[in-house]
Each structure stands twice: as C-alpha cells, then as structure tokens.
Amino acid sequence: MNEYGSSSEDDWPGKEVEVRDGKANSVADDPVGGKNDLARAGPPSNASQCRGGSASRLRPWRKRFADQFIALCGKQVLVYWRNWLSTLLRVLSPLVFMFLLWLLDIAFRTDNQNLPAYLDNPSPSTDLPGPIPACGDDVFIKDPCYDFFFSPNTSESARQIVEGIRLNNPGRAIPEQSVIGFESIEAANAYLLANPERVPGGVHFLVDDPAAGAASDSVDFVLVSNTTVKVFKDQYQDPTFFFTVPMQVAVEREIASYQWRRAGKAGLVEWNVSYSMFAHPTTQSVNIVGQAIGPFIFAANMFNFVLLMSSIVSEKENGLRQALKTSGMLDSAFWCSWIFIELIISVIFSLLLVGFGAMFGFAFFLKNSFTVVFVLFLMFQWAMMGLAFFLAPFIGTSGGAINAGFVVFIVGWVFQAIIAFGYPYTPEYIGSLPIVTAIFTLLPPDPLAKGSIDLGVAAEEGRGISWSRRNEYCQNLDDPGANSELYSSNPDAYWDFECVFPLGTIMGVLALEFIVYTLLGIYLDNVVPNENGVKKPLWYLFSPSYWGFGRSRSLEKGLQKAVPCPEGDATATDEDVLAEETKVISGDTDAAITVVGLQKMFPRSFFTTMAA
Numbered sequence: 072m073n074e075y076g077s078s079s080e081d082d083w084p085g086k087e088v089e090v091r092d093g094k095a096n097s098v099a100d101d102p103v104g105g106k107n108d109l110a111r112a113g114p115p116s117n118a119s120q121c122r123g124g125s126a127s128r129l130r131p132w133r134k135r136f137a138d139q140f141i142a143l144c145g146k147q148v149l150v151y152w153r154n155w156l157s158t159l160l161r162v163l164s165p166l167v168f169m170f171l172l173w174l175l176d177i178a179f180r181t182d183n184q185n186l187p188a189y190l191d192n193p194s195p196s197t198d199l200p201g202p203i204p205a206c207g208d209d210v211f212i213k214d215p216c217y218d219f220f221f222s223p224n225t226s227e228s229a230r231q232i233v234e235g236i237r238l239n240n241p242g243r244a245i246p247e248q249s250v251i252g253f254e255s256i257e258a259a260n261a262y263l264l265a266n267p268e269r270v271p272g273g274v275h276f277l278v279d280d281p282a283a284g285a286a287s288d289s290v291d292f293v294l295v296s297n298t299t300v301k302v303f304k305d306q307y308q309d310p311t312f313f314f315t316v317p318m319q320v321a322v323e324r325e326i327a328s329y330q331w332r333r334a335g336k337a338g339l340v341e342w343n344v345s346y347s348m349f350a351h352p353t354t355q356s357v358n359i360v361g362q363a364i365g366p367f368i369f370a371a372n373m374f375n376f377v378l379l380m381s382s383i384v385s386e387k388e389n390g391l392r393q394a395l396k397t398s399g400m401l402d403s404a405f406w407c408s409w410i411f412i413e414l415i416i417s418v419i420f421s422l423l424l425v426g427f428g429a430m431f432g433f434a435f436f437l438k439n440s441f442t443v444v445f446v447l448f449l450m451f452q453w454a455m456m457g458l459a460f461f462l463a464p465f466i467g468t469s470g471g472a473i474n475a476g477f478v479v480f481i482v483g484w485v486f487q488a489i490i491a492f493g494y495p496y497t498p499e500y501i502g503s504l505p506i507v508t509a510i511f512t513l514l515p516p517d518p519l520a521k522g523s524i525d526l527g528v529a530a531e532e533g534r535g536i537s538w539s540r541r542n543e544y545c546q547n548l549d550d551p552g553a554n555s556e557l558y559s560s561n562p563d564a565y566w567d568f569e570c571v572f573p574l575g576t577i578m579g580v581l582a583l584e585f586i587v588y589t590l591l592g593i594y595l596d597n598v599v600p601n602e603n604g605v606k607k608p609l610w611y612l613f614s615p616s617y618w619g620f621g622r623s624r625s626l627e628k629g630l631q632k633a634v635p636c637p638e639g640d641a642t643a644t645d646e647d648v649l650a651e652e653t654k655v656i657s658g659d660t661d662a663a664i665t666v667v668g669l670q671k672m673f674p675r676s677f678f679t680t681m682a683a
Contacts, residue, residue, distance in 0.1 A: 136404050143408035161374050168371040169427040179359040195348040200320045201414050202241040210301040210308050215269045217251045220273030222259045224252030229276040235325035271314045272296030274322050289388055290326050320344050359529010360435045365520035372455055377476035379413060380459040385469040388600055406593055417452035424448050426609035438535035439526050447522050450581035457588030464595040483516035490520040496572045498547050516583055522577040535567040545573030
C-alpha cells in the first residue's frame, strides 16, 4: 500500500477512513451508534481525474446497515457452527434439566406418598386401634427404652389397672420391665426432661382410693405422649395413631374392667372401639415441579447466559470488535445482530423446554396453556439476555464473564429459594416492603419463580391457567363475600385469593427488563472505557452530532468540495520520494490501494474563527 499524505486517529473528530475494494470511504458517527458513510472516493487513475472536482458520494446508511447486519448474523451462525460442542450443550440443556426434574419429582412423590396431608381422602376407612407398640418400633428412640410410664406407682388401684394394660395388650403382652412407674407427676416430668426419646408416652392416674380413706372410688387419668411427627425415608409415624389412640383405648378398657370387678360383677367387659379420620382434601401440595422448575430453568438458562456474555467479552478482549469498527462496522449493526440471533435461540430454547417437559408428562406443561408457559419462559430468556448485555461492559476477560455468571447463578438461586417460602410476593409483604420487592423483581429469576409456582399449583389442582386468565386468576380482595361470589361465577377455574403478582404482570415486567437492560448495556458499552481505554462522554446521547446533525453535515460538505490533486511537495528533495509521489499522482503504480489527497479538517467554532 502506498500512502500519500499523513493520517491519524484524530484526523477528523469522530471520523474514520474506511478502505474497501480499492476505495477510501470517509465515515463519521452514525445516529444509531455506528458510523455514517459520508463519502466514498476511489483513487484517481490519472491527474486529470483528481483535479476534476469531487470524488465523493453519499452512501445511504440503511444499505450499509443491511449489508453489515446480514454479514454479522452470518458470522454468529458460523461461530456457533464451528463451536458445535457448546452449541450442542445449549440445545441439550433443557433435556438434561427436565430429566433431573423428573427424577426429583419421582423421589419426592415416593417419599411423601403416605403422608395424610398429601393425600386426597374424601371417604376415610374405619379402622380398629392397634396394640400399644413396643418402644423399639418408635422412630429415633434411644436404648434402653420403655413402652410406657405411669404414676403414681404407690396406688394399688393404679398398679392393678397397669397390670391389666400389660397383660391384655392385643397381640403382645408387655413385659413388666418395659413399664416404668413414678411416685408423682413431678417425678415423671423430671425423668422425661432428663431422658428425652426414652419412652413414647404414658398415663397419670387420678385415683380416689377407698383404701386410703377416700369417700369414692372414681378413677380419672391424663395421657402424656410425644406428639412429634417422625418421618424417615418412606416411613411416616403419626404420633396420634401410633401411640396415643392405642394407649387411650387400653387405659379406658382397663379402668372399666377395674370398676366392673370392684362392683362384684363376673365375666369380662366387651370393649370395641373403632375410629376413622375426618374426610379432607389434599392440605399440602406435592407440587415439587411447580416449586423447583424455576431454579431448574434458571440453571439451564445459565449456559446461554454465560456463553453470550463470554462471547461478547471475548470479541472485545481479543480486539476483534475494534478491528471490525476500524473497518467501518456500525455499532447498530453489531448490537442488532447479537439481539436477533439470541432472540431466535431463545425461541428455540423455550420450545425445547416446553416440549421436553410435556414429554416427561409434567402436569405443569399439560394442564396449563401452552401459550402461557411458552411466553413466560421466552420473556425470562429475553430478560436474561438483556442482563448479559448490561454486565458485559464491566467485564474485561472471558474468564471474568464465567465468574460473573457463577455469582449471578448463586444469587438467583438463593432468591428463588426465598420466594418458594412466599416472600415477598404475598399481600402482607408486598405493600409493607416495596423496596425489597423491587430489588427482588430486578433479578429475572425471581419473577420466573413466582410465575412457576402459580402455574404449578394450578396444574396440581387439575385446572391450569389459560392465556385469557393470566391476570384474572390472581385476586386479593378483603371481602370474603366478594371472593365467594367471584369463585361461584367460575367454579371450574383456578383462583388464588391471596395473590398480588399475576402472570400477565410477570411477563410484562420481564419484557420491560429485557428492553431496559439492553439499552443500558449499549449505553454503558460506550461510556465505560474499552480495552484501549477509550470511552465516550456520559452525555454523548445528547450530542447533536451523534444523531446526525451539526458536525456530520459540515464534514460531508467539506468532503464534497473539489480536492485538487497535489502537484508535488515543494519541500521534498529526495529523488525517491519525488518519484514515488509522481507515480501515485499519475496512477502509474501496481499498489492494490492508494490514498491520495488525504487531508485533516478542523471543525469551525467561535475560537477558530477568532484566531483566523
């Protein structure tokens, strides 16, 4: 390349010289953040062409944007094709995480299938109380243990009743050494406090003993039992039916027998007792999918999030983006190409999530409207894309992008776990702590978690949420009568009467986050120093030249003036320089690219006018 004249990065403020296909293109700031193609001047073939006047012409911005947008999109597709392994991970991540969620759902349902709260029991069966269990059958009992205790052990009536309880226990006589007695209630309580998990329960007899001079022989009692619900693996121990009911039946039976014998009656007392639970619906949801699908989708999306952020940072780190900008790349074309490709990837990713979820038979996907689930996931993907654009300007290396992604994942996971417990998207919190609610909502995983929980509960009830009811299902009315009337208007639909953040609002918030984070990311990319320490002023958006006014028009007018071909430098004396100069001016050179008549133009201002 032969260069006649001089050039530098400061030739024109905001101007670059782009050389393409043998033609020098003068470019300046473009209103969308890139450069305006103000002129294209090819090297003159001879001196007469150079003197003939203007060699520049205006190329429309839209044409250059279209060409660069298509080329940059092609570049992105080619990069993804060549990095096929990471692309494959992005495609398969929905399948992997839906499979893990399926395994979690199976494990949770198997582990909790016998808990009454998780069962829908409209017609409970009638059961007979069982015997007093051996203490060794109790979960987490300590050894040595006792089947039960009693007090007072100084009462002959109490000892006779306890002996009947031991010997008449159905199916198993209780050994005498498996029963412990105390003199008083206080002594029993002191033992229980000092020896936890040694005895499942016992009985305190309140006896009016005639042998001790009492006027009557009435017997009353107080049952004491450990009411802790114990669960170990698939073994569920309900303290009421494990110990309390059998002990109560045994005590009542033996007190009746004791009074029967004291009355001089012969024979045995028939004592038949049965019981049943109250009819009840499912009081606790087995909806592990609705509660966990938010974190799982968030984890699957982190592949896309980290790869996007590291790719943007890597282009900046390796100087590829600066090279493209030096060649005349428009910033608008650069950002639009990234957004367009990632939008397409988000659509594919969301479709795969819904498809694989339906394949595993989750009611979350089968009961709820496809449109609701798909749009929720898609808006989340877009919001995370905007967050990646927002964080990228602050990260200098691709390794730093991976670390930043890990931090985002940990913070998002913790916040989603908090939301699973109902905070802060409930009526009692959302009004009293608006700042905390706003902080939670700024992170895209949090609205996703709330929406997923709503969809999961609706699916568990078998009704689901349709697109038309994405806002209607969520109600927070203080009047119970109004709630009842609203439910009666559509009893087959799902209603949540303690809801303050419906799905329609969640989707709108996620879409707004995508727009805001993306625009902030583009702005910060210009004002945060790049790899060369170059940045634009914070107020560059308010500069008229940025939007194509002022400097750009004067610059274009100056370029369109006839630029006389240099006839030679009067101060040049070196014969080789003069010979080269003559060859360039005449066009008699075999160089692929020549730059002729390169000038530095200074914008007119008040101070330059005064100096003139």
